[in-house]
Amino acid sequence: MSSIVQFYVIRENREYGPYTIEKMIGYLAKGNFAATDFASSDRKEWMQLSQFPELGAGFSLNLSPSTSNRDSPLVAPLRDRAISPTIVDKLGRTEKWVTLLSVLSFIFCTLMMLNGVGMLFLLSSISKAFGVVACLVFLLTGALYFYPALKLYQYGRASAKLRISKSEIDLEVALEAQRSFWAFVGKLTVLLIVIYFLVFVVLPFVLQIALLGYN
Numbered sequence: 001m002s003s004i005v006q007f008y009v010i011r012e013n014r015e016y017g018p019y020t021i022e023k024m025i026g027y028l029a030k031g032n033f034a035a036t037d038f039a040s041s042d043r044k045e046w047m048q049l050s051q052f053p054e055l056g057a058g059f060s061l062n063l064s065p066s067t068s069n070r071d072s073p074l075v076a077p078l079r080d081r082a083i084s085p086t087i088v089d090k091l092g093r094t095e096k097w098v099t100l101l102s103v104l105s106f107i108f109c110t111l112m113m114l115n116g117v118g119m120l121f122l123l124s125s126i127s128k129a130f131g132v133v134a135c136l137v138f139l140l141t142g143a144l145y146f147y148p149a150l151k152l153y154q155y156g157r158a159s160a161k162l163r164i165s166k167s168e169i170d171l172e173v174a175l176e177a178q179r180s181f182w183a184f185v186g187k188l189t190v191l192l193i194v195i196y197f198l199v200f201v202v203l204p205f206v207l208q209i210a211l212l213g214y215n
Contacts, residue, residue, distance in 0.1 A: 006008050010038045013166040083166045091159045099156035105149030112142030151181035
């Protein structure tokens, strides 16, 4: 049964594995890993190796890795490069705010869509067409906020994972989510500027020309 469980290990900002319990005990005995290194069987919850009682046999033989065994070919890195702690810290400081904004955006999307359904039933008694139009406006507004909210949430999750793994791959995932968010915001901003220009500049000018021609 023990061979089914596999461990991923983070040592010196690099990820290794997966390894079975038997291999982990052997690596600990040879000094490839230390009791203070972090490990996980699902890459979600990470604990120090010393907190896994099933690995106790390896600790009883060797608790501190030697320099000669640290670069042993038995331990092959999966991540390309480790990220600077300064970069990880800078991104980590935005994690809570990004997660909060994403949650609030999801709530806003839900409320807008519920309001749209409510408007459909409320205004249909007065004018069915007006109720449908109002419902569509609320639904489209809610849907419009869903994509950036999703990207903010993905960025927050990737930043949280980066704090643990400190890997280049997780950094790329976080930055890609951030890029997608700002690309969407930029395109939406340009679209709104064009709409405002048409409504507040072009339309009044056209109406003025039309009124002069009418007179």
